[in-house]
Amino acid sequence: MKSLWGRLALGLSASLLLFFVIQWWVSDRALHELTEEFVISRLEHDAENMLGALRKNEAGETELNPHRVNGIYHQPFSGHYYIIRVGEETFFSRSLWDFELRFPPDSAHKTYVDGPDGQQLLVITESYVKLGQVVHIAVAEDMAPLNKNLAEFLAWYSGLAFVMILAMIAVQGLLVRTSLRPLDQVQAEMERMERGEMLRLSEHVPSEVLPLVQKFNSLLDVMKGQLARSRTAMGNLAHALKTPLTVLSRLADDEALDRSPELKQALGRQVEAIRQLTDRQLKRARLAGVGAPGGHFVPAEEFPPLAHTLEQIYAEKGVEIEMQMPQQKVFSADREDMMELFGNLLDNACKWAQHRVQLRVEAGEGLRVTVADDGPGCAPEDREKLSQRGVRVDESTLGHGLGLAIVSEIVKHYGGELHFGESAQLGGFEVRVTLPLHPSLR
Amino acid sequence: MTFFIRVMTVAAVGFLSLPVVAHGGDDVDYKMARDLRKAGKIVAVEKLLEDARRRRVGTLLEIELEVKNGRYLYEIEILGDEGVVFEYYYDAQTGQLIKEGVHDE
Numbered sequence: 001m002k003s004l005w006g007r008l009a010l011g012l013s014a015s016l017l018l019f020f021v022i023q024w025w026v027s028d029r030a031l032h033e034l035t036e037e038f039v040i041s042r043l044e045h046d047a048e049n050m051l052g053a054l055r056k057n058e059a060g061e062t063e064l065n066p067h068r069v070n071g072i073y074h075q076p077f078s079g080h081y082y083i084i085r086v087g088e089e090t091f092f093s094r095s096l097w098d099f100e101l102r103f104p105p106d107s108a109h110k111t112y113v114d115g116p117d118g119q120q121l122l123v124i125t126e127s128y129v130k131l132g133q134v135v136h137i138a139v140a141e142d143m144a145p146l147n148k149n150l151a152e153f154l155a156w157y158s159g160l161a162f163v164m165i166l167a168m169i170a171v172q173g174l175l176v177r178t179s180l181r182p183l184d185q186v187q188a189e190m191e192r193m194e195r196g197e198m199l200r201l202s203e204h205v206p207s208e209v210l211p212l213v214q215k216f217n218s219l220l221d222v223m224k225g226q227l228a229r230s231r232t233a234m235g236n237l238a239h240a241l242k243t244p245l246t247v248l249s250r251l252a253d254d255e256a257l258d259r260s261p262e263l264k265q266a267l268g269r270q271v272e273a274i275r276q277l278t279d280r281q282l283k284r285a286r287l288a289g290v291g292a293p294g295g296h297f298v299p300a301e302e303f304p305p306l307a308h309t310l311e312q313i314y315a316e317k318g319v320e321i322e323m324q325m326p327q328q329k330v331f332s333a334d335r336e337d338m339m340e341l342f343g344n345l346l347d348n349a350c351k352w353a354q355h356r357v358q359l360r361v362e363a364g365e366g367l368r369v370t371v372a373d374d375g376p377g378c379a380p381e382d383r384e385k386l387s388q389r390g391v392r393v394d395e396s397t398l399g400h401g402l403g404l405a406i407v408s409e410i411v412k413h414y415g416g417e418l419h420f421g422e423s424a425q426l427g428g429f430e431v432r433v434t435l436p437l438h439p440s441l442r
Numbered sequence: 443m444t445f446f447i448r449v450m451t452v453a454a455v456g457f458l459s460l461p462v463v464a465h466g467g468d469d470v471d472y473k474m475a476r477d478l479r480k481a482g483k484i485v486a487v488e489k490l491l492e493d494a495r496r497r498r499v500g501t502l503l504e505i506e507l508e509v510k511n512g513r514y515l516y517e518i519e520i521l522g523d524e525g526v527v528f529e530y531y532y533d534a535q536t537g538q539l540i541k542e543g544v545h546d547e
Contacts, residue, residue: 075503075504076472076487076502076504076505077491077502077505092472092473092476094472096472097472097475097476097487097505098472098475098476098478098479098486098487099486099487099488116488117488117491117502
């Protein structure tokens, strides 16, 4: 069950083995029968030849004309023998020499007996009438050399069959590996999706794999839709909560509550906390469009429109955002998270800047983004407080200090680092974000 | 091989104690061998062949039964695999090897 190849190889070798065993058996039978029939027909011819060689000599005795008998019957133990019985007389071939070959019973036309010198004899017997006498002729031939040749041939054939089975299994393994290659491609594409380099699996795959890929893609669509819907719902909820929250916070400030300042304070804190949460959701919904799950982030594509939007928002002040970034670098990070992170940072910078904001993206060991402005900057002792939720270092400017807290949270989520400092170039505040994301070329 | 006397007995002569000097007669010598063996006077040639085969790998070419000084001798010719014909002489009564070698007449 573990490997397709293993299962196929097992099935193939079993069926091939069965096939070759059956074929071997059939050819073994066929070859033996063919050989035997061939030898029998030759022996029958020889028997008839012997019959023709029988004659009476001048003395009236029955004898065998030596000129009519093949020389092979004269060479001792040659493997070709005859016994002729005419009346009371028996003629043995010289090739038998002193070997006592039994004349087979008359009923047997074809028998196998052991011959001299380890030979296996096929004996056929024929009965005729000639010169007024009954003539029995038995002719024998040694089958051992033929059988040896057959055995050699069949052994050779078995070896060849074995090699062929191995070769077929190897070819099949190659085929299986080749035909499963599209799955490797799908796997590689899934890895690229994980890194955010692809949004969908390519559907240029063999028809057997296509349903799987299509199903996966449609599942991806469903999940994307669900994510977008839940985000929209979150945004809607946050929006809907805004008015009740404003009412609630006004009520918390009500003079009627002055009698119990502790309650008033606690109420204020909780309302503030809820407002921060809803604000965050709203920002998310506003800043990010619909992002792909496990999406990708391309600074060169996302920053210019963002900068443009912010420049328009702060048009009155005349803020200009300068950008430096590598082209075509793709980072596997959620686009929404990145938009929220850098949107906040840029928004802050624009808020504090007099006229200039600098955005610098570097892709080296991870993603490093520096946002600097030419604003008043921040005292070193205040920098630590910056990322705390709801703490405002600046008490006079609009806002509620949530931006940097969100920034800090996202950076933490990605395992990155956040550094606050002073811009050497612009003299104002500088934020440096380093995220351990690995860039790849599109 | 001049000291060997080729024998030939006529088939009709079932009497074997009288060797007759004659030319080689292949059509009768084996009959004598059959009869002598049946009578238990000589050993089966198969035994001698086994021994000769142990000494020389090859093909059996010829067997001759000869009489010398009233003793029966078997001459077995084997064509060795190297293409040389070897001759082995045995005492037909005891089966002992008497002489072996290539034809060196």
